[in-house]
Amino acid sequence: MQEMTGLIAIFFAAIFTNNILLTNYLGMCSFLGVSKEVKTSLGLGTAVVFVMTATSVLNWLVYYHILTPLNLQNFRFIVFIIVIAAFVQVVEMIIERVSEPLYNALGIFLPLITVNCAILGVSLFMLIREYTFAESFFYGIGSGIGWMLAILAMAGIRQNMKRSKIPKGLEGAGITLIIAGIMALAFMGFSGVLNIQ
């Protein structure tokens, strides 16, 4: 029972108080690039949730059952990135089959999931915090959902912002960063509720 509460705490902490995007700044590139429309954001968000959950679990298995016995922990970066790249390849093929318009819309951003810092970041945080297998799974899925939540909120705000007047120098990235800052402030409000390191 105690264990279960721990897992739920990690899950919600990863979504709200330790949001991978707004407190650890990971996955900013695709966050700024794709967050113009809700529909595309939803597509990328879903892909990220899927890839993040799967890779955190896979990387946990690889690290503790292959790299540690062989004493090759220093090679974790290379191995993790290969696992992630292979997985992104699979997701890309699935999206191409399932939804042609989505595939066209995401275009260049799908390969970018490989270099999406959030995916690798989740695997590295999981090692540093020494999570167990179950904890890694919940941390991965929570972080993915947290990232999707942030990008969806941002896309919604940006869609409505097309009608507003923005100072010239702030157009594009500038205003997006300021909104992200305000969102980070809002998410900090959750930090009293629960916390992981």
Added chain:
Amino acid sequence: MAAGKTKKQFLLSAGRDNPVFAQILGICSTLAVTNVVQNTVVMCLGVIFTLACSNVTVSLLRKWIPGSIRMMVETLIIAAYVIIVDVVIQATLPGVSRQLGPYVGLIITNCIIMCRAEAYALNNPPFPSLIDGIASGIGYSYVLLIIAVFREITGSATFWGYSIPWFSDWWTNWSIMVMAPGAFFALAILIWIIKTYVVPEDPGGK
């Protein structure tokens, strides 16, 4: 002639085409490590080293890398250098290594490095690629340093971990600056200033 071209290339990579302002790339780590100046300097050196070495390696191998798997090859080259950086930092500066946590490993996914390999090193000989790598690295670093100095001074009233005489006595720490939102605001304001006063909007940009 050649020297002039090299110099021009250098200035272009570090200045107008600065990856952080012009392309908004690689800002994950820009934001994460800039709350303390010391960590930022270590991180910057790591990025410059990785960028220069991976650019040269990709450029040397450019004729043999098959087009279809070039991203994968580039990533592996970058990862190899990041492992070197990580091991060196762990051995020499264990304290900084603990504070940087996963962000050293995340140099691999820093889009700037991939971007330079893909856009420049794949089509150019090793020496210009080296120059391009160092210049992009420096361009990235000075932006990080500006933000780091600003955040550390306003957020904790210190510089390089030491308190500043006279100033630290009366300054009230803006604790928001060392936390997440401060980084977003600091970068946004810097981009605003740069775009308005330093780099006039180019008409071709989106």
